Amino acid sequence: MVDMKWLKKLTKAERIDQAKVKMERVLDHFLYVIELHANNSFVVYSPTLASQIPASFAANAFEVFQRSMHQIEIVRLCAIWDSADVQKENISTVIELIDDSEIIEQLSDENLHYWSGKTASIGNPSTDPNLAGLEREAIAASERQFGSEQAAKAKTELRQAIADSRAIIASARLASAMNIRDKNLAHSLESTRREKHGPIQPMKYGDETELLKASIPIIERLYCWVSGKSFSVEDSCRIDQKNAEALWNGCTFNVLR
Known part of the structure; x- marks a missing residue:
């Protein structure tokens, strides 16, 4: 059982x-796994080289x-x-840090306050001061409404991320x-603590791909919703795949022996 005493020592703030700082690093770590996976789609899972x-x-x-390319992807994904x-710096730690109703509420409120506190900007305001004032009020009301929608979305998606993470x-x-990873890659063990609690099914080729997709x-x-910034991992996947394709599809071997 994981010792969670460290969590009890921290205030909500x-x-x-901590979650914000760690989430930045988690994304960096995950992007490296994405890069490895793109290259392994050619090295391990394609006949391009083999x-x-x-x-x-x-x-x-x-x-x-x-083997080395496949194993390092498994190690880094684990x-x-x-x-x-x-x-x-991992998903499990971030989940434990934010899995609290008050914290989720605070993270949600950050989005509400961001949009509610924005100064309404008009690209082509009316020359009539009264009309210009009404335009600003309408834009401000629209941004407050959008902020409320984003705040509600933050709560929904944070709870979904926590539930999906715990399922994985x-x-x-x-x-x-x-x-x-524990038995053969990071260490050389006769048996692991997991195996002492019952049989563990063997890992199959492709399991790491399913875990990556679910992540x-x-x-x-x-x-x-934790860092307050959007980022498309899918876009990074496409870029990394094109990079790997540019290298490995242009690679030829001249076997000497």
Whole structure:
């Protein structure tokens, strides 16, 4: 069982501050996983490279390269979903920091106050002072309404992100990935603590892809409503995929042995 004593020592304001700082780093860590995954779509899951290498001494070296690329993606993805701790920069820690009704309310209010406090700006105001005043009031009212909608959306999506995160944390798929990470990749163990509590199903090729896909909407929602900034992970996926394609589709091997 994870020790959560560290969480009880923090005030609500400190929890929010920590969540904001950690969420910035979580996004950075996750974007690296996205980059790895884009490259592995060619190195591991495509015949683009493997089909060029016949049975040979060189094939042994290529298999090492494939395994290392695949394993580092698993390791880094597991780090994103590792257990919560004040020293860790991962989704689990952010979730524990914000999973509180008052904190969710405060994060929601930040969006309301941002839009309600904006000074109404008119691109082409009326020359009539009275009409210009009415225009400003209408724009301000529209922004307040939008702020209320965003505040409600923040609460809904934060709660959804927390629920989805806890579902992944409790999933057999994540347990399989974590187990292979702990047992064979990060350490060399006869058995893990998870295995002592019962059998763990073997991880399958592609499990890391499913975990990554399920993580994207969670990351985007948390970053939006905790950090107060929008970011499209899907856009980064497309850019990274094009970058990987530009490299690996232009790569040819001349096997010597």
